[in-house]
Amino acid sequence: xxxxxxxxxxxxxxxxxxxxxxxxxxxxxxxxxxxxxxxxxxxxxxxxxxxxxxxxxxxxxxxxxxxxxxxxxxxxxxxxxxxxxxxxxxxxxxxxxxxxxxxxxxxxxxxxxxxxxxxxxxxxxxxxxxxxxxxxxxxxxxxxxxxxxxxxxxxxxxxxxxxxxxxxxxxxxxxxxxx
Amino acid sequence: xxxxxxxxxxxxxxxxxxxxxxxxxxxxxxxxxxxxxxxxxxxxxxxxxxxxxxxxxxxxxxxxxxxxxxxxxxxxxxxxxxxxxxxxxxxxxxxxxxxxxxxxxxxxxxxxxxxxxxxxxxxxxxxxxxxxxxxxxxxxxxxxxxxxxxxxxxxxxxxxxxxxxxxxxxxxxxxxxxxxxxxxxxxxxxx
Numbered sequence: 001x002x003x004x005x006x007x008x009x010x011x012x013x014x015x016x017x018x019x020x021x022x023x024x025x026x027x028x029x030x031x032x033x034x035x036x037x038x039x040x041x042x043x044x045x046x047x048x049x050x051x052x053x054x055x056x057x058x059x060x061x062x063x064x065x066x067x068x069x070x071x072x073x074x075x076x077x078x079x080x081x082x083x084x085x086x087x088x089x090x091x092x093x094x095x096x097x098x099x100x101x102x103x104x105x106x107x108x109x110x111x112x113x114x115x116x117x118x119x120x121x122x123x124x125x126x127x128x129x130x131x132x133x134x135x136x137x138x139x140x141x142x143x144x145x146x147x148x149x150x151x152x153x154x155x156x157x158x159x160x161x162x163x164x165x166x167x168x169x170x171x172x173x174x175x176x177x178x179x
Numbered sequence: 180x181x182x183x184x185x186x187x188x189x190x191x192x193x194x195x196x197x198x199x200x201x202x203x204x205x206x207x208x209x210x211x212x213x214x215x216x217x218x219x220x221x222x223x224x225x226x227x228x229x230x231x232x233x234x235x236x237x238x239x240x241x242x243x244x245x246x247x248x249x250x251x252x253x254x255x256x257x258x259x260x261x262x263x264x265x266x267x268x269x270x271x272x273x274x275x276x277x278x279x280x281x282x283x284x285x286x287x288x289x290x291x292x293x294x295x296x297x298x299x300x301x302x303x304x305x306x307x308x309x310x311x312x313x314x315x316x317x318x319x320x321x322x323x324x325x326x327x328x329x330x331x332x333x334x335x336x337x338x339x340x341x342x343x344x345x346x347x348x349x350x351x352x353x354x355x356x357x358x359x360x361x362x363x364x365x366x367x368x369x370x
Contacts, residue, residue: 023197
């Protein structure tokens, strides 16, 4: 390769005018800015995610009144269970209101206590154990009142003998009826 | 080639840009034959180099590394140019041929046109050897090929330029060194 060829090559390659290369005008500088903006965007996204997590934790803590994540889990599970079971027991509001109003109905579910049975009962403590003592014990005082006259346990036979023993009147009270 | 740079250092990359840009531009201009295209290609070269600047290892000269990137990009630009010219040819089928760009015609001399007709690797070898003054070993290290490959590329390029430019440039004839060296050397996969 001769010197003439090298000189010609130099002239040809240096023909186009080339301005002084300034790094500030280089294309890779824009790329660096783009990369920087991408990283800033990622940082902002991460910060937004953290803020969202903190807000969610605060809301859950306020809703469950507890800062324990296990409590959150239990509460969420209970709420979810309640949501899934409510469609099967739709009339529950009416039923749930009556037991709370009269808890005695739950204590004796087989016998529904009426106001007449509960009110005249002299001993309310014995009421639940012996549901019908007045009806079953009333025949006993009547014979005892005619024979011995000393029962003492039930004063009601004297107060209302007609109401309870009208079908079988005593023989002393009606001697003229035979005649 | 003996400049020292710290990988990942922004100031060093700016210094590398200032030091290497004109030389890279001359190389790519010799390959592409278009100043605007060469400038665009060199800018892309520095963009790619900047992305990999953290991973660059200073076991090889930085400018040689940049030359390798730039030559690969120039090869891609040439393919795009060919595709664009084919697309343009198809697009104006049946129409009168458009007049060539006066600027490009004035800019592109027969010498540059002859260089542009060479395959990319051969044109790069000619420019690196005869303009930048690199040795065959430095060119081989820069392009990642063997010295023997560089020798064959140079020989083939001289033969092609001899044919295109004529004997007045004192290029070695094909019987002397060029074509014989090319025929006996390995076939270089080039465009």
